Amino acid sequence: MIKKKNLVCLVLALASISVLETQQTLVGTWERQDGESSMTFSFFENGTGKWSVVVPGDHGFSDIFEFDFLVDYGTIPYHVDIMNIDHGFLANKTMYGVFRLEGEGTMILDFEPGSRDGDGSTVRPHDFTENAITLARIHRSG
Numbered sequence: 001m002i003k004k005k006n007l008v009c010l011v012l013a014l015a016s017i018s019v020l021e022t023q024q025t026l027v028g029t030w031e032r033q034d035g036e037s038s039m040t041f042s043f044f045e046n047g048t049g050k051w052s053v054v055v056p057g058d059h060g061f062s063d064i065f066e067f068d069f070l071v072d073y074g075t076i077p078y079h080v081d082i083m084n085i086d087h088g089f090l091a092n093k094t095m096y097g098v099f100r101l102e103g104e105g106t107m108i109l110d111f112e113p114g115s116r117d118g119d120g121s122t123v124r125p126h127d128f129t130e131n132a133i134t135l136a137r138i139h140r141s142g
Contacts, residue, residue, distance in 0.1 A: 026071055026080070026099075030107050030135035041109075041135065043069060049082070063088065077127065081120060082111065096120030098128065107135045 032039045037060075040052040049069050054062040066086040072079040082095035090113055097111030110132035114123035125132075 025101050025104060026107075027140075028137050029139035030109075031138045032133050032135050039133070039135075040138075042139075051082070051085075065090070079120075079124065080109075080111070083116065092116055094118070094120065096124035098125050100128070105137045107137070109133050109135060 027043050027045050029042045037055045042050045047068055049067050051065040067082050068084040070081045077098040077100050080097045080099055085091050093113040094116050095111040096114050097109060099107055099109045101107050108128055110125045110128045112123045114120055
């Protein structure tokens with residue numbers, strides 16, 4: 001018979017393993033294709049990332065933004081903060097986001113910009129809005 005203390009330790013250990021496995025699934029490269037435009041997020045194991053945007057056409061543009069990120073897997077939906085964006089109109093902002101992983105190949109992501117010094121509680125979506133994007137994993141590691 002398993003003692004309660006041992007059972008609690010086993011449950012906590014399994015939960016920790018599950019969280020660690022989940023944390024690894026965000027790391028990688030995710031892409032959204034919308035007609036001719038595209039958006040790619042790469043999340044690296046060291047907490048940095050790159051965000052690439054390509055919008056073709058006469059008024060189109062392309063750019064690559066580097067950033068740092070923090071993930072909170074203790075919430076549903078999961079939280080991600082994209083911060084320290086290296087340039088552009090979001091350079092002094094933090095993108096407060098929520099995301100959901102659907103298997104190993106799909107991520108639903110929604111975020112709103114807020115003050116770099118804020119905690120995100122007033123701007124972070126509480127659930128997914130009509131602005132949420134669907135990204136497909138194109139590489140397992142960032």
